[in-house]
Amino acid sequence: MLQTTQPAFATSEGLRVLLVRLHDAGPGAWRTDPEAAALMQYTIRKYAGLARKHRQEPEDAAPAAFDAMRTSSVRGADDPWAVVTRAVDITLKADEQAAGMLCSTHQARRAEYSGFHEAERFSDRETSITEYHPAFRVEAPEDTDDESDDRSEQARRALEETIALFVALDWPEDVTRASIEYISGRLIETGSRRAAYESLRRDKHARALLDMPRVSWTTLLRVVLGSPDPTLVATNTGRGVLLRLTRGYPVAEIAADDDLALTIILANPITVRGGELT
Incomplete structure (x- = not known):
């Protein structure tokens, strides 16, 4: 039976060992180290499903993982892969929202943009925009005389x-x-x-x-x-x-x-x- 041998960095402890070695070797190590290149290819395969979930290409997961892997927080985490996965998920989610709202990824990350929906044409709906959009509604003023400000x-x-x-x-x-x-x-x-x-x-x-x-x-x-x-x-x-x-x-x-x-x-x-x- 054909068995596939997982690389050492597929485990959290193996990933930590590799990241510490790359960190100690200096910034150029990520460009020249064969194991670093293999790690990026592995990352693309590992997060392919997560990328598709957020309507992104598998290759889009690599930059997010790379940014996280260079931090001391990942190297020192109890489970480095768990921290990387969380960081990749956050970035891919922001990329998906940015594409839908026609804005930058940085803007999509901000809380003030979290309530916005994806861009759509007025013609996508049969009902006139003035009939359904909350921006065209006028609410009656509330009585605030009895409100207490503790x-x-x-x-x-x-x-x-x-x-x-x-x-x-x-x-x-x-x-x-x-x-x-x-x-x-x-x-x-x-x-x-x-x-x-x-x-x-x-x-x-x-x-x-x-x-x-x-x-x-x-x-x-x-x-x-x-x-x-x-x-x-x-x-x-x-x-x-x-x-x-x-x-x-x-x-x-x-x-x-x-x-x-x-x-x-x-x-x-x-x-x-x-x-x-x-």
Whole structure:
């Protein structure tokens, strides 16, 4: 009986060994190493079904896998193939949405585009667009006289939802809760997200106390408090998850942001710590 021998990198531990070797050999190793080329061919075959599920070609899976495989998070993960598969699925899904909505893959990853449907011609439907499209409907104003704005409760709920978002993406709950509550406390002390970000970024004592790798810590600050880049201040990236949840953004909408999810996954303190070489 003919038996097919699987390459060593087909297992998670074998993949880790290969990725560490390629990392140690330097950036040129991916171009010249025969085993790296074999890995890419194997990746195309492995994710062919996933690519077809998202209406993509099998070859489209290779760049997504390549980008993930070069990160320390994959090298240090308990199951490197599982992290690669998640990254490939997110990228292929974004590529599919981008093709349908006639926009870039980067835009398709953003949460603000998650509710959009694929582009279609007006003539594709028998009913006039004014009859079915919600943009042409006028809702009666709601009576808001009796609404109460309990900011304290809203802030507490936003804090819990932020913690739950990270935990759902496999961050350890104890470290996540302690870190985000620490960030929240500093935010209250400083009175502004930017001041809190700069203060915490330099707070080596807090990072050591929380046993948080530098990459994970800076990513956590940027995701929770928002990017300090002035050009992003009016974007979701600039606002940060905590502010968006406090303002009433649905947590499901934020969780649907594949780009954000991948950022959180790749910064997992457990996998980052496992992948650090020094």
